[in-house]
Amino acid sequence: MQWETVIGLEVHVQLATRSKIFSGASTAFGAEPNTQACAVDLGLPGTLPVLNEQAVAMAVQFGLAVHADIAEVSVFDRKNYFYADLPKGYQTSQMYHPIVGPGDVDITLDDDTTKRIRIHHAHLEEDAGKSLHEDFLGMTGIDLNRAGTPLLEIVSEPDMRSAKEAVAYLKAIHAIVTYLGISDGNMAEGSMRCDVNVSVRPKGQEAFGTRAEIKNVNSFRFVERAIAFEVERQIELIEDGGTVVQETRLFDPERDETRSMRTKEEANDYRYFPCPDLLPVVLDEAYLDHLRSQLPELPADKRERFQSELGLSAYDAAVLSASREMAEFFEEVHHVCGDAKQAANWVQGELSGALNRENLSINNSPISARQLGDLLSRVIDGTINGKAAKQVFQALWNGQGENADAIIEAKGLKQVTDTGAIEAMIDQVITESPAQVAQYRDAEPEKRGKMIGYFVGQVMKASRGTANPQQVNGVLIAKLDALL
Amino acid sequence: MHDKTLTQLATALKSGEFSSRELTSHYLQKIEKADGTLNSFITVTGEQALNQAEEADKARAAGNAGLLTGIPLALKDIFCTRDVKTSCGSKMLDNFIAPYDATVVEKLNAAGTISLGKTNMDEFAMGSSNENSHYGAVKNPWDLTAVPGGSSGGSAAAVAAGLVPAAMGTDTGGSIRQPAAFCGITGLKPTYGRVSRYGIIAYASSLDQAGPMARSAEDCAHLMNVIAGHDVRDSTSVARGVPDYTETLNAPLSGLKIGLPKEYFGDGLDPEVEKAVRDAVKVYESLGATVREVSLPHTHYAIPAYYVIAPAEASSNLSRYDGVRFGHRCKDPVDLIDLYKRSRAEGFGEEVKRRILIGTHTLSEGFFDAYYTKAQKVRRLIRQDFLDVFEDVDVLMGPASPTPAFDLGAKKDPVSMYLQDIYTIAVNLAGIPGISVPAGFAGGRPIGLQILGTHFAEAQLLNVAHQYQQATDWHLQLPAFAEENA
Numbered sequence: 021m022q023w024e025t026v027i028g029l030e031v032h033v034q035l036a037t038r039s040k041i042f043s044g045a046s047t048a049f050g051a052e053p054n055t056q057a058c059a060v061d062l063g064l065p066g067t068l069p070v071l072n073e074q075a076v077a078m079a080v081q082f083g084l085a086v087h088a089d090i091a092e093v094s095v096f097d098r099k100n101y102f103y104a105d106l107p108k109g110y111q112t113s114q115m116y117h118p119i120v121g122p123g124d125v126d127i128t129l130d131d132d133t134t135k136r137i138r139i140h141h142a143h144l145e146e147d148a149g150k151s152l153h154e155d156f157l158g159m160t161g162i163d164l165n166r167a168g169t170p171l172l173e174i175v176s177e178p179d180m181r182s183a184k185e186a187v188a189y190l191k192a193i194h195a196i197v198t199y200l201g202i203s204d205g206n207m208a209e210g211s212m213r214c215d216v217n218v219s220v221r222p223k224g225q226e227a228f229g230t231r232a233e234i235k236n237v238n239s240f241r242f243v244e245r246a247i248a249f250e251v252e253r254q255i256e257l258i259e260d261g262g263t264v265v266q267e268t269r270l271f272d273p274e275r276d277e278t279r280s281m282r283t284k285e286e287a288n289d290y291r292y293f294p295c296p297d298l299l300p301v302v303l304d305e306a307y308l309d310h311l312r313s314q315l316p317e318l319p320a321d322k323r324e325r326f327q328s329e330l331g332l333s334a335y336d337a338a339v340l341s342a343s344r345e346m347a348e349f350f351e352e353v354h355h356v357c358g359d360a361k362q363a364a365n366w367v368q369g370e371l372s373g374a375l376n377r378e379n380l381s382i383n384n385s386p387i388s389a390r391q392l393g394d395l396l397s398r399v400i401d402g403t404i405n406g407k408a409a410k411q412v413f414q415a416l417w418n419g420q421g422e423n424a425d426a427i428i429e430a431k432g433l434k435q436v437t438d439t440g441a442i443e444a445m446i447d448q449v450i451t452e453s454p455a456q457v458a459q460y461r462d463a464e465p466e467k468r469g470k471m472i473g474y475f476v477g478q479v480m481k482a483s484r485g486t487a488n489p490q491q492v493n494g495v496l497i498a499k500l501d502a503l504l
Numbered sequence: 505m506h507d508k509t510l511t512q513l514a515t516a517l518k519s520g521e522f523s524s525r526e527l528t529s530h531y532l533q534k535i536e537k538a539d540g541t542l543n544s545f546i547t548v549t550g551e552q553a554l555n556q557a558e559e560a561d562k563a564r565a566a567g568n569a570g571l572l573t574g575i576p577l578a579l580k581d582i583f584c585t586r587d588v589k590t591s592c593g594s595k596m597l598d599n600f601i602a603p604y605d606a607t608v609v610e611k612l613n614a615a616g617t618i619s620l621g622k623t624n625m626d627e628f629a630m631g632s633s634n635e636n637s638h639y640g641a642v643k644n645p646w647d648l649t650a651v652p653g654g655s656s657g658g659s660a661a662a663v664a665a666g667l668v669p670a671a672m673g674t675d676t677g678g679s680i681r682q683p684a685a686f687c688g689i690t691g692l693k694p695t696y697g698r699v700s701r702y703g704i705i706a707y708a709s710s711l712d713q714a715g716p717m718a719r720s721a722e723d724c725a726h727l728m729n730v731i732a733g734h735d736v737r738d739s740t741s742v743a744r745g746v747p748d749y750t751e752t753l754n755a756p757l758s759g760l761k762i763g764l765p766k767e768y769f770g771d772g773l774d775p776e777v778e779k780a781v782r783d784a785v786k787v788y789e790s791l792g793a794t795v796r797e798v799s800l801p802h803t804h805y806a807i808p809a810y811y812v813i814a815p816a817e818a819s820s821n822l823s824r825y826d827g828v829r830f831g832h833r834c835k836d837p838v839d840l841i842d843l844y845k846r847s848r849a850e851g852f853g854e855e856v857k858r859r860i861l862i863g864t865h866t867l868s869e870g871f872f873d874a875y876y877t878k879a880q881k882v883r884r885l886i887r888q889d890f891l892d893v894f895e896d897v898d899v900l901m902g903p904a905s906p907t908p909a910f911d912l913g914a915k916k917d918p919v920s921m922y923l924q925d926i927y928t929i930a931v932n933l934a935g936i937p938g939i940s941v942p943a944g945f946a947g948g949r950p951i952g953l954q955i956l957g958t959h960f961a962e963a964q965l966l967n968v969a970h971q972y973q974q975a976t977d978w979h980l981q982l983p984a985f986a987e988e989n990a
Binding site: 059062063064065066067068069070071098100102104107108109110160162289291292293296297298299 | 583584590592597600602603604606701702703704705706708709710736737738739740816817819820822823824826828829830840844864867868869872876
């Protein structure tokens with residue numbers, strides 16, 4: 021039987037506010053346990069929440085970026101359950117009236133086609149603390165630094181049909197929130213985590229299969245692997261005559277598998293009701309207009325502009341617009357050198373390769389966009405050739421010079437375009453290579469093209485890479501053909 | 505000194521008749537002498553009070569005294585106080601010391617008042633007799649076999665007995681007004697949002713409101729001037745100007761339109777209470793007010809609606825008492841569930857458990873709409889009843905409680921206890937202010953007249969109550985117990 025996978029994602033994005041969603045405590049990551057939890061975060065008796073307006077603005081910005089309806093009135097509800105790292109015994113969230121209504125986001129697939137994924141809603145909520153089960157001799161330690169950190173939970177419709185689509189969607193959300201600057205998007209630090217809802221159904225069937233929810237998957241790679249495992253598990257189960265039960269599962273990256281956490285029957289009754297300590301959030305059109313006017317160019321718009329205005333391929337445009345940092349770097353390089361294609365090739369090629377090799381993010385690139393742009397300017401104006409450019413790049417990477425010009429000067433990489441000098445080098449190579457000249461002369465005319473490479477190589481070597489290869493090529497052919 | 509009102513004491517302090525230290529010592533001695541019998545305090549902070557009093561006297565000597573500088577007060581043990589235990593009448597919080605002051609406490613401190621200590625109360629403010637306290641019942645100074653009312657029973661009894669000139673209470677369904685009525689003092693529940701809830705341990709957040717309990721409306725006005733106002737730490741407090749509540753106390757009442765809700769004079773109302781209330785209304789007529797009967801048609805739904813909404817909020821508000829971070833923790837828990845179960849089973853009393861169970865049930869999947877959503881609809885109707893009536897009349901009058909104080913131990917059945925609040929509960933659901941003023945006695949036990957106004961009509965209520973107290977002297981009468989322990 022042919023199976024179809026159906027996936028929906030709930031993405032939790034930690035908002036980059038300086039203080040918590042309902043208190044003045046700092047949200048900075050990595051502090052000593054419980055040093056960033058104030059009386060409100062600890063749920064001390066008598067304390068009350070006060071909504072952080074910045075968190076509201078960020079949620080609205082996201083909503084506007086995904087073309088969503090922004091609720092004129094949204095309401096915070098209490099989600100009641102007991103857990104040791106949940107100080108108040110409830111999480112303040114938005115159940116019935118979320119701040120962001122239905123919207124959509126376009127994802128780019130491998131074949132450069134786009135697919136629209138609908139967003140059901142997004143709501144604001146507070147994060148819980150952390151339970152630390154190790155290092156406490158059979159006890160559990162509680163760190164409430166994270167308690168009260170603002171989260172935006174973005175709930176998609178079940179519109180994805182493969183792990184690749186799910187990852188593309190997650191990357192699109194990641195790009196949007198980082199473009200907006202509403203989250204650092206750091207998955208390793210938990211700034212973005214997601215719950216994955218997966219089900220399978222026979223191809224052609226309209227009704228959804230029973231879904232399993234995989235909790236707290238915190239990297240693109242894990243999302244892909246968790247879905248792959250889960251899809252296989254469900255198909256095998258059904259094909260062996262079993263049925264999928266609705267349940268919550270955990271992904272174990274060590275073993276590359278998902279495990280049952282609790283079934284629907286064991287699910288909590290969260291007893292949602294409106295939080296009486298907080299007023300409804302009422303937003304007017306003027307407020308939305310103000311935020312709308314401040315929106316930066318978003319990934320989809322950038323990608324479109326990279327293609328239409330800069331003439332980049334769909335692939336290049338998608339790669340370069342995928343993250344705000346990458347796009348900004350590319351645009352700066354382009355701005356400096358003026359050639360979009362060169363800029364695109366170098367950012368994606370030489371630069372990305374070097375960054376990957378050293379496991380660096382583009383933010384930490386040893387070469388600045390300005391430096392790379394200056395280097396490319398020298399390629400474009402013919403001062404150096406491509407080969408020399410790579411040497412300059414390496415030197416810049418290693419910090420061997422302030423800028424491209426200094427390195428070109430110091431290393432004597434300026435391209436030689438003096439015809440006399442080039443002719444002299446060519447004559448020398450021809451004189452020193454009688455065997456190759458004889459072979460060239462005796463070859464069929466259509467095979468001579470290939471043989472020219474040897475001579476070009478020798479001349480380039482003689483010029484220590486500074487000769488202009490096109491020029492060398494032209495003169496060589498004329499001189500060799502004259503010997504026929 | 506003990507027979508003086510707070511207003512009179514303020515004048516005496518100003519004139520130098522006695523110092524704050526002398527006044528504070530006087531009250532501390534009275535507490536020492538009488539409270540073994542009354543049990544109105546959970547914690548007495550004598551040393552701190554005397555230190556504060558000395559500071560107050562110094563401030564006065566330096567010419568920095570405000571109107572209330574040096575006046576001793578007491579706080580219901582629901583107001584968080586830095587470095588002083590705040591138990592909320594519960595074993596659960598017997599070890600809890602907050603690292604902050606409630607906003608009300610901060611404001612009172614800033615005004616230079618002295619806290620003598622924390623008064624007894626029904627556990628987590630759940631009760632109408634003060635018999636639900638972990639620290640034992642409180643006796644009514646007018647009759648030591650009677651309850652003082654609840655949940656602010658300790659505050660009411662302490663003021664009535666002359667152990668303190670005024671005290672702070674909170675009122676979620678009548679917890680200021682009913683004990684004020686039972687103890688023959690004046691108690692004001694302000695409009696929801698008028699006084700900050702920050703630092704007040706929550707029972708039912710959408711209903712809780714703090715207010716003054718004192719000997720007279722004038723005393724309450726002075727205290728309201730200190731505690732009312734917007735607080736950025738309480739999102740439900742209202743950003744609205746605060747009038748000087750003493751300024752309008754003497755406004756004449758001619759032309760005042762009084763409504764008597766017919767639903768407040770029906771079955772179950774003690775005839776002597778009814779007579780006292782009707783006599784009080786006659787006093788108002790003599791002061792130039794006109795009286796008419798009005799109707800609040802949804803009144804009989806108030807108690808059922810309240811006992812859905814309040815327990816629902818309470819079940820959630822009290823989830824934080826889990827033995828993990830503060831409060832009572834059971835001995836040697838074997839795991840997290842055991843820790844929760846035993847800490848809460850041991851830490852909470854019967855009535856608190858009952859309301860947590862009710863609230864947990866009404867919020868459960870499948871019951872939520874039938875109970876909670878429905879109760880909220882009823883709540884809107886009740887509020888609308890009041891808004892409609894206030895189109896026609898200025899204030900409403902009726903009994904604060906259907907009977908005078910009942911005997912200790914008399915009400916064993918929780919529902920009969922809940923019915924005590926029949927005239928007070930709708931006021932919290934509507935969010936409007938209400939005041940109870942002494943209006944007579946039945947069998948030696950005080951009777952309270954309740955006066956209600958529309959949202960933010962506190963100044964008017966205090967004016968109306970004050971004019972009555974200018975024409976009568978019920979509020980000035982002291983129980984024999986106070987005289988005996990003078």
